[in-house]
Amino acid sequence: MRRSLAALLCFAAVPLAAQHDASKEGKPKNPAMGNPTAIASGQKLFVNSCAGCHGVKAEGGRGPNLRKRGVWHPLEDDALFTIIRKGIPGADMPASNFNEEQAWQVAAFVRALASPAIENPPPGNVQAGETTFWGKGGCSNCHRILGRGGMLGPDLSNAGATLAAEDLRESIVDPDADGFLRYKGATVVLANGTTLKGVARNRTNYSMQLQDAQGNLHMVDLSKAKQVDISDHSPMPRNYAQRLSKQEIDDLVAFLSRQSVRPFEPAEKK
DSSP: OOOOHHHHHHHHHHHHHHHTGGGGTTOOOOTTTTOHHHHHHHHHHHHHHTHHHHOTTSOOSSSOOSSSOOTTTTSOHHHHHHHHHHOOTTSSOOOOOOOHHHHHHHHHHHHHHHSOGGGSOOSSOHHHHHHHHHTTTOGGGTOEETTEEOSSSOOOTTHHHHSOHHHHHHHHHOTTTTOOOSOEEEEEEOTTSOEEEEEEESOOSSEEEEEOTTSOEEEEETTTOSEEEEOSSOSSOSOHHHHSOHHHHHHHHHHHHTOOSSOOOOOOOO
């Protein structure tokens, strides 16, 4: 029986990383890594050549899920490049037909899948995305950045430093994809007839905190509530793919990718 590719990648990581230790001591970082144009090109190459095993969204299939910080993530950039171009002998990971430039573009895309967006800025106009966030997109009705905006949704002040660009994009165009475990819309009718609407927080079998649109928390004794309805969908609107153009979504993701509570300090090139 063949070992899984995930396991093979784990074993391959050690020798490949060792082969490229010298790159830490003098070899500059390949210009494709972290480059928005290269990442976009790498994504196209990935969809056309790698999606058959790893899935169009890189969420796994015959090959491992590349959007999770799994065994491949600790690999040095050169080691990741080598695996993409030469494959892993004896495993389900074949050598590719990519030339050197293309292999680096795919490596840049794969690295960006699980790295914070601020380290791998996606293509898009940051200023235009900011305008969409505070305007047409209506994002600020529920989300806030550095104290400005609504309180019903997650605070996005540190979104770029904590989420990968593809996760930011997915949360906009397919908000139900991750199961929206922390942000379930809820409507509660209390014993006195008062109706509360908002987001369920810290819910147990006995009680629930409900946060309303103003940010107020209401402790609800579920045994005394007349009615409790938990939404089957994320409170996030599900029609942004129709409301916004592809360019506007790209711009919005680019804007969110720049959000960090600490100034971003890129790794020093040697």
